[in-house]
Amino acid sequence: MENKTARFEKLLVKNGLKRTAPRLQVLEILSGRDSATSQPYLEQVMGKNADRVTLYRVLQAFEEKGIIHKVLDQQGTANYAICSDGCSAHEHHDEHVHFNCDNCHKIYCLDTVKIPALKVPAGFKVEHLNLIATGLCASCSDKVN
């Protein structure tokens, strides 16, 4: 396995962002998780390694550069996930379905599930689609049975 930090550093440079500790740490955390990560969780994990404001600014910069994308859960809480690929400062390609588990509250990027095209009333011009499914994730429905 290649050095992960080196990969992150390249990612930052490629996007014209300086290699700083808070940025590397955010990438480290996000990449180590199987679901999207909420702002409050990030804030807690970062602890005093970085100021709250810095975290907000790091997340905003990453989102603008197409490194991560934001998903709001059913409570309106911001969650962040690393973009699979093909995303850039110019456009995000994250039009996959997101699954918000009612039980564990995790948000999964269902990268394989595309949002079906939609027929809307005359006059409306659809730019983006955002579909959040709620219910039980695979892991939680296992436990219930």
Place this chain on the structure above:
Amino acid sequence: MENKTARFEKLLVKNGLKRTAPRLQVLEILSGRDSATSQPYLEQVMGKNADRVTLYRVLQAFEEKGIIHKVLDQQGTANYAICSDGCSAHEHHDEHVHFNCDNCHKIYCLDTVKIPALKVPAGFKVEHLNLIATGLCASCSDKVN
């Protein structure tokens, strides 16, 4: 045209809610709009007719009774719209698409556009679907042309 206030009063009674000024006013405001109404806007329009907390509680009660439904816009702001029908304290039937205009920021309930069923990965149990489309609403795309 039948007396609107009388209709609202019946609606409250039917749901075991007392006929109070803040509740009637919220119904009045929501029913007079062609799109969903944001909490901040409601708060502003209500002014000192009702306390902020009362507004929150009115909205919560209405939502629980199936009188209104909540839609979060792309910024996570809560918006409320009157339920067309068939909604009750037991379940909401608002699985229609919502359209969030990038220009005027209005949220339209596209009651005629149903959310298509979805094939999700094994194990996931979908309970609800929530689809928000963004772009230009009919009125705004007119103006652009």
Place this chain on the structure above:
DNA sequence: TTATATTTGCAACATAATTGCATTAAAATG
């Protein structure tokens, strides 16, 4: 008219997010 059950208002608190500004640190330059 009185009793009771619900609703409201107020104060206090919690959390998420933003802004301005001084300080620090990364990277570019020589």
Place this chain on the structure above:
DNA sequence: CATTTTAATGCAATTATGTTGCAAATATAA
């Protein structure tokens, strides 16, 4: 390597959204 430049951070203050407990008010039932 030292210095300059530019970007990023930390801190303090502020705004916005939402919640809770409790006393006072009021809608409705009795």
